[in-house]
Amino acid sequence: MTTPDGVYRTLRAAILDGAVPPGGQLREAHIAADLGISRSPLREALTKLEEEGLVVKIPYRGAFVVEVSAREVAEIDSIRLRVEPYAAELSAEALRGAERPQLLQTVEDLRRAMEEDDIPASIDAHLRFHRLFYDLSGHGVLQSLWNGWETKLRLHLSV
Structure with a gap:
């Protein structure tokens, strides 16, 4: 769970299960605290989710779950x-x-x-x-x- 891959799997499941809805913000500080991890593996996981098309990162605003119309x-x-x-x-x-x-x-x-x-x-x-x-x-x-x-x-x- 503390590895980037473990964090990725956890976040991916939360997104696809609807625990984090489309348009929902993925707040690094909150997620890191909830999972008991540093921000480094979290950032790697968010990058992988962005590459997969589940997350969009907006400079100076954060990472958000993609909305599909x-x-x-x-x-x-x-x-x-x-x-x-x-x-x-x-x-x-x-x-x-x-x-x-x-x-x-x-x-x-x-x-x-x-x-x-x-x-x-x-x-x-x-x-x-x-x-x-x-x-x-x-x-x-x-x-x-x-x-x-x-x-x-x-x-x-x-x-």
């Missing part, structure tokens, strides 16, 4: 409608072959989460399902697009 999600969806079938086409062979167990497990995880009304698990499984198409497409640009979208979609769905 409905319009931004709609724009992402409009592009996904066009490129995701292509990603699925490129990944089809892998999903019929060696990666089929991963696909079936993801579908099962999604089904179970929905039956149990477990919203966080449902969101996670839903995003993993779509990630499979992009990751297994072997197409770097498609993978990069998904990486940029996934965090924003996760934040939007978690609200």
Whole structure:
């Protein structure tokens, strides 16, 4: 927990679980005191969260959880409608072959989460399902697009 990676995982979970809402400020002094750590690993963790797209740092104001608008999600969806079938086409062979167990497990995880009304698990499984198409497409640009979208979609769905 005192390492930058431990702090990163803790803060990431708090953001994605909604404990720190979109637009919420991540006050270094408070977080460091709550976690019993110095600011150095906290700053490293915040930088990693910023690189991931979960946090934005504003000079002289601090770090804030990114806000994702409905319009931004709609724009992402409009592009996904066009490129995701292509990603699925490129990944089809892998999903019929060696990666089929991963696909079936993801579908099962999604089904179970929905039956149990477990919203966080449902969101996670839903995003993993779509990630499979992009990751297994072997197409770097498609993978990069998904990486940029996934965090924003996760934040939007978690609200």
